[in-house]
Amino acid sequence: MTDSDAPILTARDLVKAYEARRVLDGVSFSLRRGERLALTGPSGSGKTTLLNCLGGVDRADSGSLVLEGREVAGLSADELASLRRHRVGTIFQFFHLLPTLTAAENVELPLQLTGVPAGARSGRVARVLDRVGLAHRSHALPSQLSGGEMQRVAIARALVHEPALLLADEPTGNLDSANGDNILALLEGLSEETGTSLVLVTHSPEATRICHRVLRMKDGRMLPEA
C-alpha cells in the first residue's frame, strides 16, 4: 500500500443517539489522503452529526474513529480542540465568518491559534486570499461581502493552516448556481494542490461531481456504495 493509499481517516461502527433516537447507527467508512468524498442523503439522515463527530466537535457514543493513525474517541476536549486547530479545516453552509473580524483577520485566526508568528502570518493570509481571488477585499467585514465572497473567505480560513482533512457542510447550499460552481471549482483545485482530503456533505449533484466517491446515508446508516 502506497502512502496515498493509506487511509487518513477510518470510522468503524460509529453510534450516536439523542435520547431514544439513533442518529448514527453503526457508521463505518474510510478516507484516503487527498481523496474527496461526498456524503449525501435526505434530511435527518445523520450527515451533519457524522461531520461533527469527524471534526471532533461532537463525540460518538461508541465506535472507533481514527484520524491520521490516532484514535479520536479517547481524546480529551483540549486534545480534540488541538486536533481541530492543527489538522482539520471546516466550511459551513452559512459561512460562519466572525462578523466583527475583517476577511483577513478571519483567515488569520487559525494561524494565530496554531502559534504562527505574527510576521509570518500576514504573508500566508495574503497568499491564500489571493488564491481565492479576494486579495482586494482583505479589509472588508463579512457584512460588506457577498455570499460567494464570504464562502471564499471561509474556504481560505479552512485551508490557511494546511489541514489534512477538510470538512464542508453544504458549502454551496446558500449560494446561487454560478457562485456555487465557482466555489466547487475552487475546492477541487485547492484539494488537488494541497493534497487535502475532503468530506463534503451535500444534496447537490453538481457538488458530488468533484468527488472521487459518493456515500449515501439513510436513517443513520451508510448505504452500500454504488
Place this chain on the structure above:
Amino acid sequence: MLALLFTRFTLRHWRSSLRQSVLLALILALGVAVYFSVRLANRAAVASFQDFSELITTQSDWVVSSPSGELPESALREVREALGDAPVHLLAVVETTGAKPRDPQHEEEIGTRPTWTIMGVDLVALTNFPATRRNDAAWFSEGPGNFWSVFANPRAVYISAALAEKEHLKPGSEFPLVVNEHVATLTVAGLIPANQAGAQVPETLLLMDLPSLQALAGREGRLDRIECLVQEGPLAAQARVTLREAVEKKGGDRWVVSSPHDRRKAAATMTQAFRLNLTLLSLLALLVGLYLIFQALDGAVVRRREEIGILRSLGVPPRMIQAAWLVEAAALGVVGGVAGGLLGWGGAQVSVRLVSRTVNALYYATSTNGARFEPGEFLLVVALAVVASVLAGWLPARAAAATPPAQLLVRHAAPAGGGKMTRLPWLGLAFWVVGGLLLLAPPLRLEGGGRFPWAGYVAVLCGVFGGGCLGASVLRVLARLLAPAGAWSLPLRLAASHLRRPSGRHGLAAACLLCAVTMTGGMAILVGSFDRTMRGWIDRTFHADLYISSDGAQSASTRNRISPATWQAIVARPEVAEAAPSQFAPVTVNGLSTLLGGVDLGLMHRRVDMAWVQEPRSGDIFDPAKNSTLALCSEAFSERFRLHRGDAVDVPTPAGFKRVTLAGVFADYGNERGSLLVERTHFSRWFGHEQLANLALFVKPGVSPDDLRASLLHDHPGLSVFTNSRLRAEILRIFRQTFSLTYALELIGVIVAVTGLGLTLASVLLERRAELTTLRALGLRHGEMARATAAEGAVLSLAGTGLGLALSLALGWILIFIINKQTFGWTLQFTVPWLQLAAFAALVLASGTTVAFLVGLRSARLPADREE
C-alpha cells in the same frame, strides 16, 4: 389569544426552568421588600410620635406650650382665667427622660440604652377628666393599696403592661432609673390603663404624679404644656374655636397653642427630609431589581427567538407578541410584589428599629418596635411592583415584537438588542449640561424647616444617565486601544473585535456598572470627606480632658440635666483647672424648633479652635460684659433660618423674647436643626436655672483624667464621664454607624451590576451561538473561549469602572457641596479616598472579569447539538 400565549408558552417556560423563574421573582421580591420595609418603618416611626397624654387619656382639643420650651406653673392659672368658667378640663404636663443604669462591668457606648419617657400629670385632675376612658376605675384599682397611696410615695410610678411583662414587674416592685444625675429607685404603683381607643402603651412610657416628677427632675414650678379638653355638649364645636382664640389672645407670643394634629404634623415634617432620603435609597434597591428583571427578560427573548419567529409565521401579530411579553412581566410583578410585600412586612419589624433609633437619636422620642401590616399599603406596593416590572419588560417586549417570522429569521443573525441611548454620546453631553445647570437651583424648602435638594438629586441622575450614554463610546475607544494586543492574544483580538461596534446590550451593561460604581464611589467620597472633616472638627473642638453629662442622656430628646449643686461641687474639686459648663434648651424660633445653648464664650474662644464659616468681626462676642445681645450660630442654623452674621433673631425664653444679633457663624456637625450659642450667664438668667446639659473639665497638670473619671463615677453613679479619647471614638463610631445602611445598599448595587454584566454576556453569547460553533470548529479550547469572554467582560468592567470613578468625583462634589449642604447645612472638606476607590475598582474589575469568564466557560461547554 393572549390567554393562550400566557398559558401555553409563558407558564410552560416558567415551569420548565422553575429554578430560574423562582430566582427572578425573588430578585424582584427583594427589591420590593427593601422598599416596602423602609416605607412601613418610616410610617411607623412617624406614627410613633405621640402626645403620650393621648395614650393615658383622650385626645385633647389643643395644647398650650411655650416657644422657650417650658411654661411657668402660673400659666395654668392664666389659661383658666382666659377660659373663664367654660367647661374645659386642663391637664398640666411635665415630661422628662430617663435610662436604665449602665452595666458597670462594660464600657458603655452612647445611645445603646433605650430612652424612657417619664410623664408627670396631675393624677387627681386626670381622674376628673370626662368619662371617655375605657376604664375610669382602673387608676384606683391597680395600685398596691389604693389610688391615694400613690401620693404618699414620691417615687411611685405607673408603668405599661408591656414593661411589667418584660421586666417581670408588678405593683409594689422597685426598679432603678437614671434621671438627671441620680439613680432613682422607683416603685410600681400600678399599670397604665388602656385609653378609650385601646391603644397600646409603649413599654418606655412611665407615668408619675406631677409634683413628684417635678421634684425628681429638678423642674419645680415649671411645666412643659397644658392639655385642654372642651367638655362635650351641643355648643362644644363652637366653643372650641372661641375658647382657643381666647387662650391665644391671652398668651400672645409667649404661648404656642396647637392641636394634636399640628404637633403630629410638626414631628412628621421634622423628619421629612430624613425619611425622603431613606425612601430614595430604598428605591435604589427596587431599581436594581428592575434592572435584573430587564436583563433576565431580555435574555429570555433571545432564548425564545425561534419560538417567537414560529408564532409570527403562524400569524400572531407583533402587537400580540409584545402584549404577551408585557403580560409575562406583569405576572412576574404580581408574584414578586406579593412575595416582596410579605418579605418587606417581615423586614419592617427589623428596619423600624433602625429607623426609630435614628429618629430617636436625631429628632424626638419614638416608642415603636414593630410595623403594622397595612392592606392598603400592601396593595399599593404590589401595584408598584407590577408597574415597575412592566416598565422593565418594555424594551424586551419590543425586541420580541420586532422578531421576524421564522421564514425571514436568518439563522444566527442577532437582533440589535436595547440600549439605543447608550450609543448617543451627544445625548450624554446634553444630560451633563442640564445637570450642571440644575446645580444652580435652590433646594425645596419643606414645612418645618427641612430642605430637599431636588435639583441636586436630578443633577446626579443627569450625570449618571449622561455617563451611561457615553458608555458605548468609551467601549469603542478601549477596543481601539486593545486592538494591537490582538496580534499576540486571540482572546484579546476577539474581545476587541466585539467591542469595536458594541451592541446596545454592551452599552447598557457598561452603563449599569457605571451607575453602580458612580454611586458607590460618590458615597465613598462623601463618607471620606465627612470622616476627615469630622476628625478635623473633633481635633479642633474637643480639647478638654473629661466630658460629663447625665447618664440618662441617651438620645437627642433627652431632658436630663446636671444640677447646680452637683456640677459646682465637681468644678470645685482640686484636680480641676478649668471647667466649661454648657446649658441647652430646645426652643422654637420663627415656628421652627432649634437648640439654644448657653456656654462660656470666652473660654470657648481660648480653648477651642473654632472653624468659622463667618468669623466674628470683633471680640465683643467673647466678652460677657458686651455680649448680652450677641450670639453665635451654627452653619446649619444659618442655612435653615437663612440668617447670617449681622442679622438679628428673637430668641424665646421664659423671661420673654430676647433679641440677639448674630456675631458669627461656626461649623458644627452636631445636629441638622442648628444651634444658637449665647453667653451662659445670660442664658441662666433668662431661663432661671443653672442646670447643665454637659460639663467639660480641664484637669491640672499631673492629674490623671482616668483617675478623676473613676472617682467621679464612684461619687456620681448617675453621671456619664468620658475621657477625651473615648468621646472622640464614640462620636466617630456613631457617625460611621449612620452610614452602615448606605454602605449595604451601595454594595447591593455593585453586586447587582456585576450580576447584570454576567446576564448581559450570557445573552450576548447566546446570540453568538454560531460564532461559538465556528470557534470550536477552528479548534479553540473551552478555556480560550472563556478567556475571550473574560477579556470582553474586563473591558466592559473597565469602561464602567473607569468612567464611573471619574463621574464619582463629580457626584462626590455634588453630594458634598449641594445635597449635603442644602439638606444639613454642613460644609465638608472635599476628600477623595484614593486607596479605597482603587481597591473598590480592582474588586469590580476582578468580579466583572471572573463573572464573564464563568459565563464564557459555561457557553463554551454547550453541547454542539444545542448550538446548532
